[in-house]
Amino acid sequence: MASNSPETTIARAINRVLAAEREAADAIAAAQREAEAVIEAARTERRRLLERARTRATRIHGAAQVRLERSLDKLERGASAPGIDLGTLDQLTHQAVVSLARRLTSPGHEPS
Numbered sequence: 001m002a003s004n005s006p007e008t009t010i011a012r013a014i015n016r017v018l019a020a021e022r023e024a025a026d027a028i029a030a031a032q033r034e035a036e037a038v039i040e041a042a043r044t045e046r047r048r049l050l051e052r053a054r055t056r057a058t059r060i061h062g063a064a065q066v067r068l069e070r071s072l073d074k075l076e077r078g079a080s081a082p083g084i085d086l087g088t089l090d091q092l093t094h095q096a097v098v099s100l101a102r103r104l105t106s107p108g109h110e111p112s
Helices: 006-076 086-105
Strands: none
Touching: 006 086
16 A cells, blocks of 8 residues: 555656656757757858849849940940930939849849
8 A cells, every 4th residue: 555655646746747847848958959950041041042142243233334334435435325315314224223123132033
């Protein structure tokens, strides 16, 4: 009958509580490891996206620089674009900026 004594019952209850605490601690540690892995994956993705954006911006900047230099050369040689006034140039500039912003922010776009 010693196995049903109050001390034995209390000892079993304490052991169950201790086991539950160990299980909870293990679950918390596993969740922390998983969270750290998710955070690291997000950091890696962020670095990849930043590098991709830098590459795109550099490529676009280079192409724009070439176009600008060509336009300046034409202007210096006296070539003008008939029918292009400041309002039209303003409108074209606005359209180009909107298009560029769309291209830079679209997740699936890869420039050719």
